[in-house]
Amino acid sequence: MKKRGLADLFFLLLVGYLILPVLATMLYAFASKWNKTILPEGLTLKWLSTLFQDTEFIQAFGRSVFLAGGAVSIALLIIVPAIFVIVLYFPKYEKWIQMAVVMVYSFPGIILAVGLIRVYSQIGIPMIFVVLGAYVVGILPYIYQGTRNSLRNIDARQLLDAAQLLGASKRQAFTKILLPTVYPGLFAGALLSFSVLFGEFVLINLVVGSRFETVQIYLMKKLSTSGHIASAVVFIYIVLMGLLTFVIAIVTKRSKGATNL
């Protein structure tokens, strides 16, 4: 059928369009010289190894991991228990969380940055903590989605009641029954948040600036000096994102399979 062919064509275009830039950047990271030719003149590992010897990069990487990881851990410690309690015992408040989620979605970094600077720059808290706080709030949608879906899937309320009927204390029911069952969903949500925060540039650049150099800021700096180093950074970034996506996919699949039983 003719229409079918057209749709297929669009599909191929889409996939090609999405993959091509990724591939080109990865190739560029290994190219020894690629200025005047269509394909690189040779392949080398030089750029990657220079990158790994650059303490500035290692430090920037560490800062990114620290910042994103810190925000995710705080969110897990504070937001997750709150979501548990609300979903399990106060379902009528759930719509407020949902509203907060929509709010988070509709305030992109660029608007948030203005507000953050206006509100917090006079108080004297180091801006890096402000950004950290904003990150914690910013990943609320991902964490909320992950937690709520897994709570829904297992019918958490009934499980808890059953455990308590069988003589478990509230605490035992929580830690022994509930946490292990929602763990995969939470884990996937946490990884997703981490990968989103790892790529965040707007807030950190506008609010804190180069005083706290993350991988993204390092990359921005290298963009104007060395294309090869920049592409090596992007290469590592892509590999990391690929790994995270892969793990998320596996975890979600497994948790889906578990609830189907």
Next chain:
Amino acid sequence: MLITSFQNSDGFTLTQYKAVFTNDYILQGFKNSITLSVISAIIALIVTLFAVYAMMKFSEPVREKILILTNLTSNFSGIPLAFAFIVLLGNSGLFTLLFEKWDIDVLSSFSLYSWGGLLLIYIYFQLPLSLMLLYPIYDGIQQQWKEAAALLGASSWQFWMKIGLPVMLPGIVGTFSVLFANAMGAYASAYALTSSNYNLVAIRIGSLIKGDIFAQPELASAIAVILAVTMVTAMLISEWSISKTRRKLK
């Protein structure tokens, strides 16, 4: 919640807003941003509408793999994305050289560092999002409906025109406004590519608070508030129409 405190950039008089609406430069920024967002959203929407349709023919595991792949590319945004397009289409980019060699003249009038380049990049980061939002909507169209329609003598074309598209329409509108909001708020890739040379709202705000020229936080707040109102409206429209679709599909 905390978020409400973020948007609380109080203390301005109306003069800021007056300044925004009378400043041609800022108005132009808004115009550029809106044009760019609308066009990129429409193109992404049309492409993914067909692409998801084609995707539906694959088996479930294959579709899941495609979704994982798009998920991965949706992480590929901001500065890395801008860089990738420089590799492909920049001054000594792959395609630039390729077309030069073949003596094809399409690119000579094209510059990555202007409107056309921005549009390509915006479309790139719109596509995965659009795909992920449209997929569940398509998924809701049930095989039985098609069979029922076919039994009653409708052609596939008639089915989509009379049943499929109308059912999905609110979902499509919702997806469109999410995409629109997504593009309006995008900052990093445009910044990396044109380093505040191209006039977009987000870039304007950025340079006003960062003080690339001279910092004017009050004016930046005023622009940000207007932008925020636009975004919230878009998000509300999408929430409303997506929930409407969901109800229909049930």
